[in-house]
Amino acid sequence: MSAVVAVFAPLDKPLSYEVPAALREQVAPGVRVRVPLGNRRALGVILELASAGVEGLRPVEEVLDLQPLLSSPMLAFLRRAAAYYHHPLGEVLRAALPAGLTAVKTRVNIVTERFYRAACAVQDPPGARQREILAWLRGREEVPLSEISRHFPAPHAVLKRLVELNLLSVREGERRRDPFLDQPVPVDVRPVLGVDQQQALAALLDALAAGRFAQFLLHGVTGSGKTEIYLHAIAAVLEQGRQALVLVPEIALTPQLVARFRTRFQAACARVAVLHSALSEGERYDAWRAIARGEVQIVIGARSAVFAPLPDLGIVVVDEEHESGYKQSEGWRYHARDLALLRAQGSAAVVVLGSATPALTTFYRTQAGDTGYLSLDARVLGRPLPEVELVDLGGRRLSGALAPELMEALSATLERKEQALLLLNRRGFAPYLLCRECGATFRCPNCEITLTYYQSRRRLRCHYCDYVQRPPERCSGCGGTSIEPEGAGTERLEEELAVAFPVARIARMDRDTTSRKGAHQSLVDGMEQGAIDILIGTQMVAKGHDFPRVTLVGVIGADSSLNFPDFRSAERTFALLTQVAGRAGRGTLQGRVLIQTYAPTHHALACAARHDYLGFYEQEIAFRRELGYPPFGYLINLVLAGNQPLQVERCAAELAEELSRKAGEVEILGPAPCPLARLRGKTRYQILLKAAARAPLHRLLGVVDSRRRKLPRTLSLAVDVDPLDML
DNA sequence: AGCACGCCGACT
DNA sequence: GTCGGCGTGCTC
Numbered sequence: 098m099s100a101v102v103a104v105f106a107p108l109d110k111p112l113s114y115e116v117p118a119a120l121r122e123q124v125a126p127g128v129r130v131r132v133p134l135g136n137r138r139a140l141g142v143i144l145e146l147a148s149a150g151v152e153g154l155r156p157v158e159e160v161l162d163l164q165p166l167l168s169s170p171m172l173a174f175l176r177r178a179a180a181y182y183h184h185p186l187g188e189v190l191r192a193a194l195p196a197g198l199t200a201v202k203t204r205v206n207i208v209t210e211r212f213y214r215a216a217c218a219v220q221d222p223p224g225a226r227q228r229e230i231l232a233w234l235r236g237r238e239e240v241p242l243s244e245i246s247r248h249f250p251a252p253h254a255v256l257k258r259l260v261e262l263n264l265l266s267v268r269e270g271e272r273r274r275d276p277f278l279d280q281p282v283p284v285d286v287r288p289v290l291g292v293d294q295q296q297a298l299a300a301l302l303d304a305l306a307a308g309r310f311a312q313f314l315l316h317g318v319t320g321s322g323k324t325e326i327y328l329h330a331i332a333a334v335l336e337q338g339r340q341a342l343v344l345v346p347e348i349a350l351t352p353q354l355v356a357r358f359r360t361r362f363q364a365a366c367a368r369v370a371v372l373h374s375a376l377s378e379g380e381r382y383d384a385w386r387a388i389a390r391g392e393v394q395i396v397i398g399a400r401s402a403v404f405a406p407l408p409d410l411g412i413v414v415v416d417e418e419h420e421s422g423y424k425q426s427e428g429w430r431y432h433a434r435d436l437a438l439l440r441a442q443g444s445a446a447v448v449v450l451g452s453a454t455p456a457l458t459t460f461y462r463t464q465a466g467d468t469g470y471l472s473l474d475a476r477v478l479g480r481p482l483p484e485v486e487l488v489d490l491g492g493r494r495l496s497g498a499l500a501p502e503l504m505e506a507l508s509a510t511l512e513r514k515e516q517a518l519l520l521l522n523r524r525g526f527a528p529y530l531l532c533r534e535c536g537a538t539f540r541c542p543n544c545e546i547t548l549t550y551y552q553s554r555r556r557l558r559c560h561y562c563d564y565v566q567r568p569p570e571r572c573s574g575c576g577g578t579s580i581e582p583e584g585a586g587t588e589r590l591e592e593e594l595a596v597a598f599p600v601a602r603i604a605r606m607d608r609d610t611t612s613r614k615g616a617h618q619s620l621v622d623g624m625e626q627g628a629i630d631i632l633i634g635t636q637m638v639a640k641g642h643d644f645p646r647v648t649l650v651g652v653i654g655a656d657s658s659l660n661f662p663d664f665r666s667a668e669r670t671f672a673l674l675t676q677v678a679g680r681a682g683r684g685t686l687q688g689r690v691l692i693q694t695y696a697p698t699h700h701a702l703a704c705a706a707r708h709d710y711l712g713f714y715e716q717e718i719a720f721r722r723e724l725g726y727p728p729f730g731y732l733i734n735l736v737l738a739g740n741q742p743l744q745v746e747r748c749a750a751e752l753a754e755e756l757s758r759k760a761g762e763v764e765i766l767g768p769a770p771c772p773l774a775r776l777r778g779k780t781r782y783q784i785l786l787k788a789a790a791r792a793p794l795h796r797l798l799g800v801v802d803s804r805r806r807k808l809p810r811t812l813s814l815a816v817d818v819d820p821l822d823m824l
Numbered sequence: 825a826g827c828a829c830g831c832c833g834a835c836t
Numbered sequence: 837g838t839c840g841g842c843g844t845g846c847t848c
Contacts, residue, residue, distance in 0.1 A: 112848040
């Protein structure tokens with residue numbers, strides 16, 4: 098008997114192993130095995146078994162699972178995914194399984210831990226620390242050791258003594274800690290559905306009742322009540338005894354969404370599992386097993402949650418489906434929304450893609466009829482959309498980052514004691530330092546970009562590789578000393594506003610101010626409690642939260658994303674502007690949006706100002722059609738990177754040459770240096786493959802696969818199927 | 825990925 | 837004369 102095994106290694110094909118007689122009872126497709134590979138061992142998953150013996154196979158050494166870890170629909174899904182993305186199956190399986198199940202060095206998963214509970218005794222112990230911990234424990238139920246450790250350093254000896262004194266009881270229990278449980282549970286409000294919502298829901302319920310694969314776009318502006326529809330549809334899925342998967346672009350920004358799900362389904366006793374990056378290896382494993390056993394009805398998570406092993410998946414919700422966070426940007430470059438569709442096909446599940454600004458490709462599918470279109474026209478409670486004005490900066494010279502119009506609007510907002518939100522999609526004080534004498538800028542030695550200047554810390558920093566240096570006293574080129582920051586980032590804007598509005602309470606929200614745990618939440622709280630008057634931030638401020646007292650939104654660098662060297666730059670700009678504009682006037686107050694731009698006639702800006710998705714779509718789709726870009730063509734980007742510039746260039750040229758010979762109907766663009774031609778010390782070249790259909794592209798990738806192994810090992814080749822950006 | 829094999833520079 | 841640099845090939 099032999100087994101075909103996908104080994105967790107970047108091999109281009111599965112390997113066959115002999116199944117020893119002693120292991121015959123234990124093997125099955127979907128179980129993990131330990132196998133010899135070269136002169137080491139590796140883990141892998143059995144894909145299939147064959148009774149016919151083959152000579153000269155090495156034996157399976159150990160079977161690691163009693164039951165298949167991956168069900169057969171799940172395996173089928175992952176095989177299709179591997180084929181689609183031209184990624185080694187073993188690596189795909191590794192990405193789909195919780196870390197810890199794929200490493201050879203088998204770590205014992207922590208499944209139990211000690212729980213302590215204060216006894217009913219009233220007398221107090223002698224030690225001060227003992228009293229302290231006991232008092233704390235008396236205020237709560239059963240507490241796991243890990244949580245006690247978080248509040249008290251090295252509590253073990255103290256706890257042991259308290260147990261000896263019979264003041265505490267201990268129990269060994271299964272570990273289940275979930276940071277999202279700390280969220281206050283909101284009251285479950287069940288708003289009455291509007292007409293649009295009822296129609297959308299009815300369509301979803303019909304599809305669910307049919308029990309077949311179907312996909313829908315739920316198109317509605319922020320605040321139009323998409324979440325309520327998800328909740329209703331999921332309730333119907335649970336009724337059928339099936340499970341639901343909810344994907345969100347970034348789980349860290351959605352604690353209130355999670356809380357809402359928890360509250361709603363508490364009564365139905367449905368278990369909601371949240372998969373997020375803060376889970377330890379053990380917790381992740383526990384959650385994964387519970388999901389696979391069918392004990393969890395609803396899974397909420399970021400892109401990797403698309404691999405959650407729900408046994409009978411009935412619905413997948415992809416919230417904010419246009420978000421780029423769904424695309425994995427290194428290693429296996431999958432897109433969770435596209436994988437969700439692939440998976441749902443195999444599970445006869447319904448997919449709901451929700452967005453206020455759907456990806457162009459998604460909206461196109463609704464026009465073509467492949468995807469059902471459900472539209473929520475009005476904001477709930479009929480709140481009007483904010484008035485948006487474009488402030489044309491053409492030919493004007495500003496004294497600071499803000500135009501007078503925006504300054505005036507800000508002071509009016511402050512006078513009314515309302516809040517303002519300013520979007521400037523650039524961190525730091527200034528995007529670069531400039532020598533006034535010779536025009537030199539200061540660049541990262543590893544990456545081909547200018548170093549961002551941080552005034553607060555007096556440092557220059559690279560946003561790509563984190564290289565840091567002190568700002569130079571004099572220019573290395575001409576020796577000049579008049580070196581000045583050019584352009585403005587959030588740090589500078591904050592400073593400028595502090596001068597202009599000395600009494601205003603100003604806060605900044607970007608990756609630099611929110612890296613500390615809980616920092617993001619405290620800024621959100623500050624806004625909600627009215628402790629902040631002006632919130633400055635990068636695109637982070639456009640996402641996630643409702644601030645009911647925000648009546649003014651200002652956008653400062655609206656054009657910077659428009660000038661990205663990428664065919665999707667208009668789409669991204671439109672989505673960001675629409676999203677941030679939606680932040681104004683969420684409460685009962687009328688909102689106003691001012692967008693500073695040099696390109697007021699560009700359709701991304703003009704349409705965003707009119708809240709006109711359809712108008713934007715019409716213009717953008719015409720451009721895509723003309724150039725054969727998605728959805729009218731399919732792209733695969735090949736990125737070659739290496740330390741030696743000449744070698745990278747030469748190999749890229751050779752690869753492109755060979756591809757051209759076999760191109761057929763595939764268009765080969767390049768090789769050309771990537772827009773980020775150097776990144777973390779590596780020189781990068783790209784070759785873009787473009788075709789009107791997928792099949793010839795995939796055929797051509799066969800050439801890449803066979804050539805991959807012949808490349809010098811000092812070079813890396815990344816295959817990006819359906820690239821989102823090409824930097 | 826990991827690991828060995830194999831062919832060219834600076835050391836005891 | 838070796839030790840070891842990393843380019844190259846292979847893993848059932």
